[in-house]
Amino acid sequence: MTEKYRLPETFNTERFFVRKAQASDAASVFEGWATDVDITRYLVWRPHSDISQTTAFLEQAEREWDAGTSFPSLIALRTAPEQIIGTVEPRVASGRVSYGWIVRRDHWGQGVATEVVSWLLEHALAHPTIFRTEATCDVVNIASSRVMEKAGMAREAVLRRYLLHPNVSNEARDALLYSKVR
Numbered sequence: 394m395t396e397k398y399r400l401p402e403t404f405n406t407e408r409f410f411v412r413k414a415q416a417s418d419a420a421s422v423f424e425g426w427a428t429d430v431d432i433t434r435y436l437v438w439r440p441h442s443d444i445s446q447t448t449a450f451l452e453q454a455e456r457e458w459d460a461g462t463s464f465p466s467l468i469a470l471r472t473a474p475e476q477i478i479g480t481v482e483p484r485v486a487s488g489r490v491s492y493g494w495i496v497r498r499d500h501w502g503q504g505v506a507t508e509v510v511s512w513l514l515e516h517a518l519a520h521p522t523i524f525r526t527e528a529t530c531d532v533v534n535i536a537s538s539r540v541m542e543k544a545g546m547a548r549e550a551v552l553r554r555y556l557l558h559p560n561v562s563n564e565a566r567d568a569l570l571y572s573k574v575r
Contacts, residue, residue: 398485398520400464406512409505410474411481413458414465416451421477422467423447425497432498434560435531454482461485468496468509481509483517489525490517494540501536510544518575527572531558538569546571 403412414422426432427441427450441447454465468479479496492513494506510528517523530537532551542548549572554565 395521397461398490398517398523399461400466400483400513400516404512404516405471406508408471409509410469410471411466411509411512412469412474414451414454414467414480416448416455418467418477419444419448419451422451422480425477426479426495429498430560432495435534435537435558436493436495436560437557439559468505479505479509481506481513483513485523488522489527490523492526492528494537504543506537506540507543510540514544514546514573518573523575525572525574527570529556529568529570531556531561532567532569534569538571541571544573546573 403410405411423441423444427447430440433440454463457463458465463482463484465480465482467477468481469476470478478500479494481492481494484491484493490513492510494510496505514526517526526546528537528541528546529552530541538548548569550570552568552570555568557565
């Protein structure tokens with residue numbers, strides 16, 4: 394029997410070191426992006442107002458990792474592995490992996506998400522139980538659309554009134570669906 398898909402607790406891309414997120418990372422995450430209204434604009438949660446929210450989020454992330462349903466990971470430069478610059482979260486369900494990511498503002502436009510997501514897609518699609526990788530973004534989130542395209546994903550659809558981004562609207566918004574399959 395083939396083992397279930399799991400992400401390694403650490404891995405490297407050409408420029409980045411990626412590792413399992415832990416509750417002890419709360420201060421870095423809180424200061425890096427959890428409170429930033431621009432970074433959280435297209436997320437499904439509101440910016441954190443207290444570090445206890447970030448700690449609770451990361452505690453839940455550890456439980457999800459241990460259960461094998463989601464693999465919340467933190468991104469750092471290989472040359473400075475203690476400096477957290479972003480996060481990526483592969484979520485596993487029925488032969489597919491879906492992704493979400495955040496990059497700290499001072500690292501926007503430097504190919505961080507593209508490089509890490511590209512590695513993740515190849516890793517997932519090399520596993521015998523994974524046939525599809527996918528991600529969605531708000532229809533006006535051009536930066537995330539470009540990440541998906543550069544990582545080799547193809548745009549499949551516009552999902553009508555699919556995602557609720559409370560930092561943009563109190564109503565569900567249209568989303569773009571991208572995928573890469575084998």
